[in-house]
Amino acid sequence: MGRYIARRLLQAIPVFFGATFIVFAMVYAIPGDPIRALNGERPISDSAMQQLHERYNLDDPLLVQYGKYIWGIVHGDFGKTFRGYPVIDIMKEKFPVTFRLALGAFVFEGIVGLFAGILAGLKRGSFMDNLLLISTMFIAAIPVFVLGFLAQIMLGIQFRIFPIAGIYNGWISYVLPSIVLGSLSLVYIARLTRTSLVENMRSDYIRTAEAKGLPRSRVVGRHALRNSLIPVVTYLGVDLGTLMVGAIITEGIFNIPGVGREIFLAIRGQEGAVVVGIVTAGIMIFIVMNLFVDLLYAVLDPRIRYE
């Protein structure tokens, strides 16, 4: 077990270097001088331009720039934006916001999705099952920005139940964006749970369990559900990773100052240090989440062992 984890973490090292280099090179390839972009149509004196270019190593070739960047990271320095803010501070500010949003979406999609999936799976072909099929299809077919605007107009402007922008009102600000963000995954979770449960409810061991006269709650809860949850947990784990790296569209619509919005603005401003910093942190989160999911398998299915 320990060796397995160590091996997985070692694998993260080449992934880290590869991913950071690719992202770095892509930002480097954006045409135009970022200092000039920052200054808009204003003229900038040669000496100031030179100063800024030196400060951000903009005149170095790609590999040298990348080398300096990685050297900084090794020393705990994620660099600064062109406006002089340390990238580490930006990440400290933005990740908690995105984390809260991700958690909200995760809880919403997990609880509602599982509940709907179980309900439909246990009563296959029933009205509930068909309702679920149709409604989830419907949600999955609507692009997230339409869903976001719809939620804002209905629940925010029309009925004024929820605030629709920013995080000025504490946890209630996160309700609407969390629901919108979680809605697509909710569809997958519900359908995954349902299919998996239907499959397992027809398997031999369930029939045996029922024949032994076990109470239905135990048959479903202990035997059917536990096995059915393996694909769902995989999905949830990966999804939590995705959510925590930021939701560009949802954060944009609801004006949530999280990682997604930050990365969008950073790409546009050619803020290489911010883009690479956030993406690197995102990759790390992803690697850890995947490892966590794999370990969780062993808990759900005792037959799985890691060496």
Added chain:
Amino acid sequence: MRRRLRAPALLGLILALALVAAACGGDDEDGGAATTAPVATTGGEFSMSICEPESLIPQINAETCGSQVLKGLFTPLIQFDPETDELIYAVAESITSDDQTTWTVTLRDGWTFHDGTPVTAQSFVDAWNWGAFGPNGAGNNYFFGPYGVNIVGYDALNPSEGKPDAKELSGLTVVDDRTFTVELGAPFSEFPITVGYNAFYPLPPSFFEDSDAFNEAPVGNGPYMIDGSWQHDQQISVVRYEDYAGTPGNADAITFRIYADLDTAYRDTQAGGLDIADVPSEQIESGRAEFGDRFIESPSSSFSYIGFPLWAEPFDNPDIRKAMSMAIDRQAVITAIFFDTLTPADDMASPVVQGYREGACGEACTYDPEAAKELFDSAGGIDGELTIWFNNDGGHEQWIEAVANQWAQNLDIEFRFESMPFAKYLGLLDEGLDNELGDTDGVNGPFRLGWVMDYPSMQNYLENLHGTQAGSNYTTYSNPEFDDLIAQGKRATDLDQAVSLYQQADDLVIQDLPIIPLWFGLNQSVTSENVSNVIIDKFSFVDIARVEVVGGGA
């Protein structure tokens, strides 16, 4: 002083509109503003939308979002009444000169920064020196140099190679606590009206100890002081400064909420979460009906135009330029694409400045497809394809296409587009300036640009865009007669005389038409029922100190 664009409109962020200061809180404070008469204020709180400022250091900030906040935090030497456009002396008691070159600035007594330290001549001189010092990389650096007011000693602080030897502008001299002199490189009669801009705000001693900390919680001398610190991407809160020497603000507290997207802010106003927001162009029609008298529209200083590369054939022929201008139906484009949110341009300077003449551009700016075609053909027309240049990150595609189609239809020409992000676009235009002779690698066709004024003067529109070698003269237009008239205007002691000289210069530009004037901008804002007396000035800023809170609260 060049610039101006509505840059990447993707998330509605408005970047890099460097604007000059305008009134905030200044009523009639003619007399000794030191004694703050107890003025009834309405109290209450309100919120308004801004985008994330690039900086809250006035010498660095050159975009509208930060400037709006800084207007509350600082009071400059002079301001403009947002309604009458009258010059109001704020911190300055007087700004005088005998020769328009050496100016003496006298300050009023009794002004203090929010930390209690007095506002002295040194506060201004130190701030200007810091802004002009090249290595500080201040965004408004150029305001002190030849493209700006041109203070003596600027070059020593901004050498083209290596590190500067001097740290202070030799043209600035502190006479006593309340007086300093400014020596300019050339006569400039409008110097007093330029010093309302951010770049000329004073800075307290604490700034020079820790400018990073200052940026997070600026200490100014304005009607409002910061409450806590700048919460990036979220909000900036300010409260009324009770020891303010000018007319105090009405509201007790203001929250500037930071939105990355114009649409979201607008929807938040609809939902009652926000008090003042700008209106995204596609919402203007419905907004007018929905908000009724809470929909506010006022002229802005923005001016859009299409420039010609005068070094490239056939654009060196003024008849071709005139014909192309006459072939554009400005009103049709404005109605179809901008929902009537702009007005057709009929002069080279915006209606918000003194000296603007309605219809000055005459037939050159009047849609007349037949005459245009005739003139175009007799001038020899255009061989082959016309290449039209624009930046593709500012929402310009639609109208450029409309204008191109009108050219195609009315002048019977074929066209293609070259578009790129703004930074690259501007770089190419700069190259155009360097390669005036027969260069076809760079920009070789009509290109779009815009302008927002730095201070309310015709000269600001004319000299920067058309003066020989001027900062934003991308057409390479050069007319000694024009330069001479502008220089005379700048030397003139009398404003009316200056304006009449500028108008003569304006006529020369209209005659030569190095650019096609397209349209002038309007500001559109909406407010909640919580606020009233929301006045938007010519610089597109809300006069926050005058806003009255009616009640309720958003």
